[in-house]
Amino acid sequence: MSAQPMTVSYNYREQLCVDSAPGPGTIVIFGASGDLTKRKLLPAIYALFERKLLPEKFAVIGVARTEMTNEAFQEEVREAMAANGDTVTDEFLAKFSYVAGQYTESATFEQLETELKRVSEEHGTEGNALFYLAMPPTMFEPIVKGLAEQGLLEEDDAWSRVIIEKPFGHDLESAVALDKSLKRYIKESQTYRIDHYLGKETVQNILMLRFANAIFEPLWNHTYIEKVEITVAEELGVEKRAGYYDKAGALRDMFQNHMVQMLSLIAMEPPAIFEADAYRDEIAKLISSIRPLEGQDLGKISVRGQYVEAVDSERPAVGYRKEEGVAPNSQTETYVALKLFVDNWRWRGVPFYMRTGKRLPKKSSEIAITFKPIPHSIFKPIRPKDFNQNVLLLRMQPHEGMGLSLEVKSPGSKLCVNTLEMDFSYSDFMQGEDIPDAYERLILDALLGDQTLFVRNDTVEASWRLFMPLLRAWEADLDNVPLCFYPAYSEGPKETNEILEGGSLQWRKI
Secondary structure: OOEEEEOOOOOOOOOOOOOOOOOOEEEEEEOOOOHHHHHHHHHHHHHHHHOOOOOOOEEEEEEEOOOOOHHHHHHHHHHHHHHOOOOOOHHHHOOEEEEEOOOOOHHHHHHHHHHHHHHHHHHOOOOOEEEEEOOOHHHHHHHHHHHHHOOOOOOOOOOEEEEEEOOOOOOHHHHHHHHHHHOOOOOHHHEEEEOHHHHOHHHHHHHHHHHOOOOOHHHOOOOOEEEEEEEEEOOOOOOOOHHHHHHHHHHHHHHHHHHHHHHHHHHOOOOOOOOHHHHHHHHHHHHHHEOOOOOOOHHHHEEEEEEEOOOOOOOOOOOHHHOOOOOOOOOOOOEEEEEEEEOOOOOOOOEEEEEEEOOOOOOEEEEEEEEOOOOOOOOOOOOHHHOOOOEEEEEEEOOOEEEEEEEEEOOOOOOOEEEEEEEEEHHHHOOOOOOOOHHHHHHHHHHHOOOOOOEOHHHHHHHHHHHHHHHHHHHOOOOOOOEEEEEOOOOOOHHHHHHOHHHOOOOOOO
């Protein structure tokens, strides 16, 4: 039975929108000359400006160590936007200014305070400030401390918020220490831990799909769902991130944040209302309900791998240990597969199969929810096992959208069964408009003071607590969790299938 595609029509009725516009404020970017700023933050700010989602009274201050004038920084902004395919106006560039200095020196924060006062008077930002720390985690505490000592985090007559990028610690101990150090200077209500996956349209739409459609929620449990597969595959290798990646690895880089958040959205209970505290309470409860890895046979539920040289001469790639900046005997995993269970009433016995890796066949992020097979066939002699199981597919990359497979009768006099693939793409729905980038949504939410899609400290600690037994086992190099190897651009280590019911099942093809 082959799967047949289906053309989907869209009902473009008048949309029901909940929309808010942020009040006046200044965005301060620490690490203004860095790659993240140029590739993601500046394009996101410009897109918000173009969509008229920024307040009229806003400004952007870049902070970095490189000495340059406001005009030179504005030219860098213009060049970064041109590389992104955007031509910016002088009106937009006039909102940008620059402060140069070391992140550990009080003089830098004194200059920043002066500049904040100036742009508040010139642009009417009313002293409100969103500080974006596009920096390595080692700089979080010094910068927050500098802001606090200069009085820039006080919220008497204006608001002050801080966005920090992952990783939020290297392990449970460092995550707790980081949170404790930050709380000396800033409140949890001012702290916005960003995970850009939570800003993707399909990830956000998981909640709408579940809780705004009566056809799904009654089936969203162990009675009807057989398994859930979550895949985040990357075609690229470590590129220029070897210095970070060889110390982190795939589990720290992807599982502890992006992937556990995706699992949580699929498995969480409905919050009483979609607002920050209620939503994040349910996320924390869900992560705490995942069966602890401590005490399990890790060799049966986990696989760690590392890519080696590609075998296809038409698609060459060196092995991980030959990458520039990687130790020649590195034990760092570039691939992880896990089988997890959520021990609560809804998900009793349903396996969550999760995998992520570099140098896989292509870039692909998806969640596949497989429903249980039909218990009986009335279409003799077609047996129940002859029917394909229904699969609900949620795609995050490279093309955001969703699909649903259904069993149908093929046209004709014979009783022929076929699989129909209903496919929805956000790019089609947007009718030629660009899909908003995840950073757009998250920066806008931070300006609005909405922490719903930002990670709370107890969630960070719960996810680290979950994965620490596995990290400790790998660091101890235990025999039951060996490092496996896979050729670049393959589907991953062959051992991966062993965690799918002892090899009796197969992963979805990437």
